[in-house]
Amino acid sequence: MRGLVKIEWLKIRTNATFWVLVGLHVGIVLLVVLSGKIFIRTLSINGESLKEMADISNIPIYHFPDIWHNITYVAGFLKFILAIYVIISITNEITYDTLRQNIMNGMSRADFIASKLALVILLSAGSALFVFFTGLIVGIGNTPDLALHDIIKYSGFNAAYFLQLTAYLVFALFIGILIKRTGLAMGLMFLYTLIIEPVLALRITTDTVKGLLPMKAINNLIHMPFGKYLLREVQDFVTFREILIVILYTVLFIYLVYLLLQKRDLK
C-alpha cells in the first residue's frame, strides 16, 4: 500500500494541473468563508423582513460551535474543483495509455484502483484538514467567550465533510473510468449533478426516497445551516441513516469501478 501511495505522489508531485486545481480549491474556500461578513451585510440591506426576527449584523456565523456547520456546508459546494482533478487524473491515464503500461509493468487492476483511491483520500483528507484549521482559526478569532465545550460541539461536521468529499470524488472516479474521455466525463458529471438528478428529484415527492438519490444523499450529510438564524430548526448532527446511505454508495461506486476495469481490454 505504501508503494501505491508513493506511485500516486510521483504522478502528482510535479503536475501543474494538480497544483493549480488544489490552489483554486483552497483559494475559493478561503474567499467564500471570509466573505461571510459581506453576505450578512447584503442580507441586512435587502432582507427588511428579516430585521424584525433577529439582529442580523450580530449573526454568529463565525462563532463556535456554529462555525463548524457553516464552514463545512460552504466548502461542500467547492468539492467539484477536486472532482475535476480526479477526472483529469483517471482519464489521462487512459488516453496516455499509462494505465495499460502500469498493468504491464506489474500492477494488478485492483492495485491501480487502490492507487487512485489513495489520491481520493489524500484530496479529501487534505481538504478536510484545511477546512478544519481554517474553522479553528476563524472561530478562535471571532468567538467572544471561548469554551472548549463549544469548540468540540458540532466539530463532527468536519468528519461529515470528509465523508462527503470522499464519496463525491469516488463518484468522479467512476464517471472517469466509465466515460474515458476528459471533456465528456466532466460534462456528464456536471450534467448529472446539476440537471439529471435535480429533475429526477422533482418527480419524487417523498423526502425519504429523494434522499436515496446519490448526489442528494451526499449533499444531505450537511444540511443548510443558516435557517437557525431565522429561528428555524436545523440539524445538530448527521444521522446514522444518512451516513450509511453515503457509505453504501461509496462502496457501490468502487465496486463498479472494479467491475468495469476488470472486464475491459486495455488497448
Added chain:
Amino acid sequence: MNYVVTTHTLSKNYGRIKAVDELSLAIPEKSIFGLLGPNGSGKTTTLGMLLDVINPSSGTYSWFGNQSNKQNRKKIGSILETPAFYPYLSAVDNLKIIAEIKAIGYEPINEVLKMTGLYERQHSTYRTFSLGMKQRLAISAAMLCDPSVMILDEPTNGLDPTGIAEIRELIRTIARQGKTIILASHLLDEVQKVCTHYAVLKKGRLLYTGPVNNEAGNEHRVELEAGDPEKLYALLEAFPEKTGLERSGNRVIITISGHAEISGLSSYVYQHGLVPTHLVVLQKSLENQFLDILNESK
C-alpha cells in the same frame, strides 16, 4: 528445452472477428523470438493477452511454468505499440514510477539512461522528446528491472536508419546477457537480422513456428563458378546428393539435400580437376519463406 511462456489454444474474439484463433505457442528460454505477420494478424493482441491487459476469450497461457500474475509481469520489461509515459513528467520521474511498480530501487535508472543515451536529458519532460528519444526511453524502461524477458512490439517503428541500427544492436547486446526477447514485427528483414526463432501469424492463426537458421528447410542452394561452365555442369550433374541443378550465366546453382556437407561438394569438384573460383551458399531469405508460408496457407 525450457520455455519462458507457453500458450494453449489462446483465442480472442471481437464479436465475430477472431483476432487470435486457438494459438498454441512455446517460446524457448534465451531465444530472440520474432512474432511475424502482416498488420492486423493478431501480434499485438497476443502480446496484450500475455501481459494481462487484454482478457482472452478462451485458452490459457503460462509464464515461467506458473500461472499469470503480477509478480511475473514485474520480471518482464515490455513495450506494446507506442511508448506510454506521463507527458508532463521528466524522464527520470517516469522511470521512478516504474521502479516503484516493480518494487526495485532507483539505482538502475542512471545506468539504463546512459545505455540509451538519454542521461543528459533525464530532467526534460517527456513531451519535449523526439519520437526516437521516446522509443529509447521505452527501451530504458523495459530494461529497468534487469528483466529475464523483454517484450518489444515494433521497437523500430518510426525511427531513422541510425536509430534502427542502434536499437538492433541494443537488442543483440541485451540478448547476449542471456535474456529472452520477444519481438513483434511486420518487418521480415528485422526479424531475420536479429532473431533466433520465429513464428508467423495470419488472421490470428499460427502458420509456422521454428528456428530462423533451419527455416530454409532440408536443402542448401550453392552457387559455383569454375572456369568452364559446361564441364562444371556435367560434373555436378553426377553429384550423388544433388536434388536440383540450374544455370545462371557462367555459374551453376546446385541444390543439395540438407544433410550433405558443403565442404564435400567443394572437394568433389576439386578432385575432379576443377578449381572453384566462386562458391556461395545462397540462404533462402526469410522473405521468400514468409511468402511461401503465406501462399501455402491460401
